[in-house]
Amino acid sequence: MLLPAFTLEHLLIVLLGLLLLIMTFALRRGPSTADRVLVLEVVSTLGALMLLVLSVVARRAIYLDVAVLLTLFSFLGTLVMARYLERGLLQ
Amino acid sequence: MSALVVLIGILYALGLFFNLASVVGILRLPDIYCRLHSSSKNTTLGSSLIILGLAMRAGLEGTWPAVVKILFIGLLLLVVTPIGSHALARAAYWQGIPLWEGTLVDQYRAETGPARD
Amino acid sequence: MSGSLAEPGADDKAQARHISRGLPPTLVKSPLTCPLCGAAAPARGLRRRPGQPGSRVEWHIVYACPACGLIAAFAVERALEHPPGSLPGAAWTQELRLFQWTGQTARLPQERVARPKHFAAAVLISFLTWLILTSSLAPLDLLWGFAVSLVVARFSYRLSAFGLPGWMRDPRRWISFGRLVIEFNRQLIVQNISLSLRVLQPQMRIRPGIVAVPTRLRDDVGLTVLGGLMSLTPDTVTLEIDRARGVIYVHWIDVQTTSPEQARRLISADLEQQITAWLK
Numbered sequence: 001m002l003l004p005a006f007t008l009e010h011l012l013i014v015l016l017g018l019l020l021l022i023m024t025f026a027l028r029r030g031p032s033t034a035d036r037v038l039v040l041e042v043v044s045t046l047g048a049l050m051l052l053v054l055s056v057v058a059r060r061a062i063y064l065d066v067a068v069l070l071t072l073f074s075f076l077g078t079l080v081m082a083r084y085l086e087r088g089l090l091q
Numbered sequence: 092m093s094a095l096v097v098l099i100g101i102l103y104a105l106g107l108f109f110n111l112a113s114v115v116g117i118l119r120l121p122d123i124y125c126r127l128h129s130s131s132k133n134t135t136l137g138s139s140l141i142i143l144g145l146a147m148r149a150g151l152e153g154t155w156p157a158v159v160k161i162l163f164i165g166l167l168l169l170v171v172t173p174i175g176s177h178a179l180a181r182a183a184y185w186q187g188i189p190l191w192e193g194t195l196v197d198q199y200r201a202e203t204g205p206a207r208d
Numbered sequence: 209m210s211g212s213l214a215e216p217g218a219d220d221k222a223q224a225r226h227i228s229r230g231l232p233p234t235l236v237k238s239p240l241t242c243p244l245c246g247a248a249a250p251a252r253g254l255r256r257r258p259g260q261p262g263s264r265v266e267w268h269i270v271y272a273c274p275a276c277g278l279i280a281a282f283a284v285e286r287a288l289e290h291p292p293g294s295l296p297g298a299a300w301t302q303e304l305r306l307f308q309w310t311g312q313t314a315r316l317p318q319e320r321v322a323r324p325k326h327f328a329a330a331v332l333i334s335f336l337t338w339l340i341l342t343s344s345l346a347p348l349d350l351l352w353g354f355a356v357s358l359v360v361a362r363f364s365y366r367l368s369a370f371g372l373p374g375w376m377r378d379p380r381r382w383i384s385f386g387r388l389v390i391e392f393n394r395q396l397i398v399q400n401i402s403l404s405l406r407v408l409q410p411q412m413r414i415r416p417g418i419v420a421v422p423t424r425l426r427d428d429v430g431l432t433v434l435g436g437l438m439s440l441t442p443d444t445v446t447l448e449i450d451r452a453r454g455v456i457y458v459h460w461i462d463v464q465t466t467s468p469e470q471a472r473r474l475i476s477a478d479l480e481q482q483i484t485a486w487l488k
Contacts, residue, residue: 008096009148012103012141019107019114026117034183035123042113042130045168049110049138052115052161056149061343064160068341071167079177082182112404119407124459125416128403135440136400156343163340171460173439175444180459195417197464198427199447199457 009057013050020046037081044074095151102144109137123183131176138168165177210401224254227267227284235269235287242273249273314361328362350458381486395479396442403443403461417463418447421471423455423480430487431456434479442475 016033023043048067055063116129142165149157190197228236239248252272268281334357342349367440375381406412421438425431428451435446435456444458465471472480 008100011109012107016110019110022114022118026114032123032183032186032188032194034179034186034188035126038130038176038179039117040121041168041172041179042117042134045134045172046110048164048168049141052142052145052164055157056145056152056161056186059152059154061154061157061160064157064164065341067164068160068167071164071171075171075175079178082175083192085182085186093241109400109404112400112407116403116407119412119415120414123447124418124447125414125461127459128443128461129407131439131445132396132400133407136396142396159340160343165234173436173446176475179433180445180447191416193414193416195463196413198466199418205270 006057009053013053013057016046016050016053020050033081034040034085037078037085041078044070048074095147099144099147102140102147103195105140106137106139106144109133109140121193124180124190126182129205131172135169135172141167142168174182220410224256224267229256231284232288233348239462240271242278247273249278249280254284301395327361327365330365334360335362350465375487384482384485388479389487391478391482392437392441398445399441406461414461415463416459416461417466419458419460419463419466419471419475420468421458421475422468423472423476425480425483426454427487432482434476434483437479438476441479444475 020043023039025047027036027039027043030039045057048070051063051067051070055067110133113133114130116133117126120126120129142161145160146158146165149155149161184199210444236251239250240458241247252270253271255268268285269284269287270279270281272279297377298391331354335353338357342353375385421444423431423434425434431449431451431454435449438456438458440442440444443461446456447459448457449455450457456476460471460475464474
């Protein structure tokens with residue numbers, strides 16, 4: 001093939017970044033806190049995906065660890081926020 | 092080799108399509124309960140497909156530890172997303188976020204009575 | 209444990225005995241259900257809250273979980289009004305504190321005690337996780353991993369103090385587990401395509417609603433798995449699981465029926481059948 005290596009991956013990073021950018025607007029819009037938590041979850045998933053692609057492109061295994069931590073902590077954060085919302089401690 | 096690259100490209104494209112659908116859904120759907128559908132399901136399948144493609148790409152590169160770890164992250168996402176969305180749905184309901192006015196039925200409210208507390 | 213805490217004096221012991229005689233037997237004898245691991249946590253004793261002479265409530269009744277070591281304490285006066293057994297689990301995990309023993313009212317039951325094999329299983333799981341996360345087979349890394357696994361397992365093996373699930377011993381159940389996975393994947397793909405098309409159409413055709421779906425499952429594992437999978441499969445997101453009645457309330461984005469039986473057939477029957485074949 002004439003294309004340089006990882007052309008698809010670079011494209012993927014750009015498109016995922018575009019989606020992420022759109023989601024940050026949704027983050028500002030979301031009428032309630034719960035909406036924002038939901039958007040934040042999607043943002044962190046997209047971020048983890050970008051990190052995965054980046055690690056394959058740059059051949060850096062360390063980015064994978066960052067992705068694992070991002071996934072785990074966004075999950076924990078979602079649960080904690082849900083807990084707070086359910087108790088009525090946040091509006 | 093080349094066929095595999097095409098397959099990887101298809102996986103990326105499908106994954107991106109579903110992620111795009113989830114973003115559009117979150118922007119368009121009327122209330123948080125509907126948005127949860129988009130954010131939990133489309134994101135899960137979209138990321139799973141992209142992760143599958145990435146794992147194959149890393150396999151082509153020959154970095155097997157990375158393959159294992161990428162698949163591990165995929166499994167993690169698959170387990171974590173429904174739990175998070177369920178917790179959020181419950182929290183939103185008990186916080187009293189109203190359902191969309193076009194909602195047809197609410198058998199939960201009907202059977203458990205008005206909100207607790 | 210009691211490095212900084214004062215040794216209980218003789219007065220304290222006498223007072224604790226006096227108070228424990230005044231408690232109703234239902235409070236002392238009936239164990240709580242541990243919110244972490246589900247084991248029966250009996251009342252272990254009374255303690256005086258140290259260093260708060262001005263407060264009105266001084267004596268606490270202490271419950272300890274034999275399986276995971278969770279400790280909860282309730283003020284005696286409040287426990288008399290609202291028995292801790294009637295509180296939800298979350299309410300009493302907030303009461304976690306260090307405590308000092310002043311009197312013993314119950315013995316440890318012998319069931320669900322963590323054994324060496326549980327320790328070995330915890331070491332194995334931690335070590336496998338280490339292998340995945342470090343992805344290195346260098347001898348020094350393996351040695352470190354093993355050492356760290358030992359330490360982690362030392363502190364966490366009580367959480368895994370349960371036997372192998374029954375289905376893992378039967379090869380035929382493995383097959384039905386595989387069938388469940390296949391069915392789940394099929395539904396996930398079908399569902400995603402339908403949802404994407406629904407969302408991307410110029411006019412969204414959605415008829416949302418919250419519907420009760422009855423199931424025949426009653427055990428915790430089955431209901432948890434079904435609830436989790438239903439969030440990902442047909443047009444539904446799980447909102448609440450009623451454990452006692454086996455009813456799952458779902459938010460359905462395209463309500464087609466409000467009759468519970470029909471909803472069950474449309475939404476959960478396939479998955480439920482696979483789960484029953486897997487667990488039973």
